[in-house]
Amino acid sequence: MQQEILKMVKERSVKYIHLQFMDILGQVKSVMIPHIMLEKALSEGILFDGSSIAGYATIDESDMRAVPDAKTFQILPDDPKTATIICDIYLPNGKRFDGDPRYVLQRALKKAESMNFKFVTGPEFEFFLFKMRDGKPTLEPNDYGGYFDFGPVDQGEEVRKEIIGIFADIDYMPEAAHHEVAPGQHEIDLRYGYALTIADRILTLKAMIKRVALKYGLYATFMPKPVFGVNGTGMHVHQSLLSRDCNENRFYDPNGPWELSDVALHYIGGLLKHADETTAILNSWVNSYKRLVPGYEAPVYISWANLNRSALIRVPAGRGMKTRIELRNPDPAGNPYLQFAVMLAAGLDGIAKRVEPPEPVEQNIFAMSPEKREELGIKSLPESLGEALHHLSRSEFMREVLGEHVFNHFLYVKRKEWSEYRAQVTEWEIKNLLPIL
Structure with missing residues (x-):
């Protein structure tokens, strides 16, 4: 495959290659090399300073090597002189780096495969587009549309069209794109696929959305709740376990309750059982918890349902090979490799321990009284990053899933974020408390 890539680069006159990976926070990182260095990079990888990457290493253990995964090589249709390739991270001694989020997911997928499952996901990826002024983002949306609105072509629609066009051109299989509920809010859905492939595509999508938006003078943000009073931005993740040959959906049983198999029900049980512990990864920023409040369609309560969209987990219509569950609390600001890894691990633990979920709740949970x-x-899910980190820090299950390095470094970085946030004095406090206290 290496020779095929080199031949393609030569024939297509590609000049630049971005070697990409993610830090533990979900930020896309890249090292750009000229085409003349590609053969060496494919054979040996490229050295970089890991101490400069959030959650990777301290300054005394900083040397790392980004090794390209040839299967992820892509030439960008909108920039044909440039290609991208996603990397695995290694230590100088040739061992995989335990702090590489992609490795965390690969370990979880290997465990699933040892249980004869193949984990597939399909995310609904939301984001906001804001106008820019003097080169800086504002909170002014690029439009004032609503859910599924269609009107005169605007910049937001052009951004969506260009992104799904690029994804289609590189066979990344976008399902659909549409305007979301809030002004300036948009969604791009990716077709189901192997979880590692989809996490890689989210990495690509994050970088692409930012780049394409800037072409139209707009700023794209994955911040879960940038504007008070409107819906926040989520990343609902549809997921299934298939047989290893992908010929059978292991969530489907025509004779089971709701046509769900024991595997599906125990998987749901595992997700519910570990909901508190996984929230810090699925909703990893202080701002994530401004979205997870009643009244804006975001899930708040640990429950499951078939039709009820106020539940944390929903089983959408569709059976047979289309049988799936939808986890509704993840947001696009996090790290998709870690997010997929912890939701899979929670589900597998439910299967291994035969965790029975409670009865589905089909009433509107938001409208229920606390007593009901x-x-x-x-x-309820944790109400703040601080509460979520408390549950994470006490979880031996999450320590095992993430590995010591990611577990400890994530807690360190996020506790610092929470500590700094708690010390802030907000506009709300000044406006509402200063005049009366």
Whole structure:
């Protein structure tokens, strides 16, 4: 495959290659090399300073090597002189780096395969587009449309069209794109695929959305709740376990309750059981918890349902090979490799321990009284990053899933973020408390 890539680069006159990976926070990182260095990079990887990458290493253990995964090589249709390739991270001694988020997911997928499952996901990826002024982003949306609105072609629609066009050209299989509920809010859905492939595509999508938006003078943000009073931005993740040959959906049982198999029900049980522990990874920023509040369609309560969109987990219509569950609390600001890894691990733990989920809740949970929720045993997700980190720090399950390095470094970085955030004095406090205290 290496020779095929080199031949393609020569024939297509590609000049630049971005070697890409992610830090533990979900930020896309890149080292650009000229085409003349590609053969060496494919054979040996490229050295970089890991101490400069959030959550990777300290300054005394900083040397790392980014080794390209040849299967991820792509020439960009909108910039044909440039290609990208996603990397695995290695230590100088040739061992995989335990702090590489892609490696965390690869380990989880290997465990699933040892249980004869193949994990597939399909994310609904949301983002906001804001106008820019003097080269800086504002909070002014690029449009004032609503859910599925279609009107005169605007910059937001052009951004969506260009992105799904690029993804289609490189066979990344975009399903659809549409305007979301809030002004300036948009969604791009990716077709189901192997979870590692989809996490790689989210990395590409994050970088592409930012780049294409700037071409139209707009700023794209994945911040979960940039504007008070409107819906926040989520990344609902549809997911299934297939047989290893992909010929059978292991969530489907025509004779099971709701046509769901024991595997599906125990998987749901595992996700619910570990909901508190996984929230810090699925919703990893202080701002994530401004989205997870009642009244804006975001899930708040640990429950599952078939049709009810106020539940944390929903089982959408469609059976047979289309059988899937939808986890609704992840947001696009996080790291997709870690997000996919922890949701898979939670589901597999439910299967291994045969965790039975409670009965589905088909009533609107947002409209229930606290007493009714207590009667039904419905608990809430963590209400802040601090609370989520508390649950994460006490979880031996999450320590095993993430590995010591990611577990400890994530807690260190995020506790610092939470500490700095808690010390801030906000406009709300000044406006509402200063005049009366």
